[in-house]
Amino acid sequence: MSFSKPNASPATNTKNRVSPSPGSGLCVVCLDGCIGFCEVAKSAIRGRELIYPQPYGKVVAGSEKDYPIDFSHFNIQGTCVGAVGVEADSDKATFPAVDVSTEVGGKYKIKLDVPFFTGALGSTDVARINWEENAVGAAICGTIVVVGENVCGMDHKAEIKNGRLVKSPEFERRINSYKRWHNGQGTI
Template identity: 55%
Template sequence: MSLTRLNRSAATLSKNRTEDSITPLSGMCVTCVDGCIGMCEVGKSAYRGPEAIYPQPFGIITSASEKDYPLDLSHFNIMGTAVGAKGIEADSDKAIFPNVNIETRIGRDKKIKLRVPWIIPGLGSTNVAKNNWDGLAIGAAISGFPLTIGENVAAMDPDSKIVNGKVKHAPDLEWRIKLYKKWQQNGYGDIIVQANVEDTRLGVQEYAISELGVETVELKWGQGAKDIGGEVKIKNLERAQLLKKRGYIVLPNPLEKEAIDAFKQGSFKEFERHSRVGMVTEKDFMDRVKELRDYGAKHI
């Protein structure tokens, strides 16, 4: 039994010609016809190359897997008890579910207070994150749970000031932090700043701690969903060159004449900005934790 749909997906704007007759092992049409325009991912990648691996349209979507697992959360029930109550006083006049207390505390010293037991993980430099930050930050702050600012926010901001390889001013990062703090109530929740390899080299967390009052940081070594670095598409040559100069891997190299000429001629329309995957050892991790604690971080 195949658990995934191969070689066609709305995420990559591809489909099979024989939609009702698919080879399960490969996901290809049961009859691959000579002369087909190539609607599936195999055909599309033959003439569009690596473009076919990216969910489309880039910058305005989030995407998820179509894998059909044989087990999911709908197969589980949360069973109650016939005696007593949890999370509220065992009083029939009080024990209604809107009154249940689900507050919790997290962290080594349990000093981060949450009104509800969940957290929004890293939302970084993507357009989707930035365009929806107002609602996310205000909603999380009012509801009393932590929100994590993801990777690359400072360096992807063209208005950031970087001097001698270190961030000195990052208006987008500052706006995100201040908006959450403005709506934070009674000390519940927290704003967390994540850092990948590039952020660490640029001193983003040190800047956030010393200049923006951040107390909680997160160390990041890779993408949990795919074990590679983060990637974005860059449609502007000047911005691609700026990111290359700020230390990112940008493909093709926007500083090379051949790539510049090809882009201007329309041979390709987008550069790829890649984030590096961190390679961690226990000693490196402990050393970095000490650096951040010495700098003023309370939670890591």
């Protein structure tokens, strides 16, 4: 069972002409001569232009999956009285006194001050423009910041010699902006 909406999405500016088949996402009546509203037809005509949401580099796209459950179905039955691990005194039981640190990894552990890390921020303009804020925030929080896989490939000032990357100013900028604020926990 899939909760995806296959073959049509506002992210790729595609839609079905008529109701889609749940298995393929193709229109239940795929019409010969259709001008191609769906992802299959548009990608056949426009190629890789349809791989990424448009305009590329200017948008952040979310999933259209509609699961039959969401966070509103969860109730956290917390309490505002008592304390565990610290004296039940409002001057001592404060947010900074809470320890949510953890570690990740197998043989070689990475210590984190908080139990989360960033999503990959890759080669889009959105990621490039907002990198500094995300990297500094992750460094201050003591967590992992993830550099996307194609940053060097999209860096117009990158230098490649003998099939190897020898310099990427954009990659260096991203690494250094994290390192300037790194508190010793977390990593890149």
